[in-house]
Amino acid sequence: MKRRNTPSKTAVLSALERANTALSHDKLLDTLAGSVDRATIYRILNRFCEDGIAHRIVADDGKQYFALCEDCSHQEEHSHNHFHFRCLQCDRVECLTTEVSVNLPKGYLAENFNGVISGKCRACGSL
Numbered sequence: 061m062k063r064r065n066t067p068s069k070t071a072v073l074s075a076l077e078r079a080n081t082a083l084s085h086d087k088l089l090d091t092l093a094g095s096v097d098r099a100t101i102y103r104i105l106n107r108f109c110e111d112g113i114a115h116r117i118v119a120d121d122g123k124q125y126f127a128l129c130e131d132c133s134h135q136e137e138h139s140h141n142h143f144h145f146r147c148l149q150c151d152r153v154e155c156l157t158t159e160v161s162v163n164l165p166k167g168y169l170a171e172n173f174n175g176v177i178s179g180k181c182r183a184c185g186s187l
C-alpha cells in the first residue's frame with residue numbers, strides 16, 4: 061500500500077535528512093519550530109519505523125531517538141544489527157555502521173537489537 065505524503069511527513073523526513081544524525085522527539089519539535097505538533101510527530105515517526113524509513117533507538121539516557129534507514133523499505137523484516145553512539149557532551153546520537161553479530165545461546169532467536177555506546181564523539185573528544 062502506498063501512503064500519501066502529507067506536508068508534515070515531508071517536513072519530518074527532511075528534518076531527519078538535514079540532521080544527518082538521530083533525533084529525539086524534542087529535537088524534532090525544536091527543529092520544526094511548531095510547524096508540526098507533538099502528536100503528529102509521534103505518529104509520523106511510528107509510521108516511518110513501520111515502513112522501514114527510520115528506526116528507533118532507545119538510548120542509555122532513556123530517550124527515544126530516530127534515525128533514517130539506508131534502505132530498509134525493501135527488506136521484508138525491519139531489523140538492525142548496528143550499535144549506536146551517544147555523545148555525553150553534545151548529546152549527538154549516531155548510527156555506527158559496523159555490523160555486530162552476537163552469539164546467542166543455542167535455540168535463542170534475536171528479533172531486536174538495541175546497543176548503545178556512550179562517550180565522547182570526535183568533535184568533543186578533541187577539545
Ligand SMILES: [Zn+2]
Pocket residue numbers: 112113114115129130132138139140
Ligand atoms: Zn531500518
Ligand SMILES: [Zn+2]
Pocket residue numbers: 147148149150151152180181182183184185
Ligand atoms: Zn559530542
Ligand SMILES: [Zn+2]
Pocket residue numbers: 115127140142143144154155156
Ligand atoms: Zn541506526
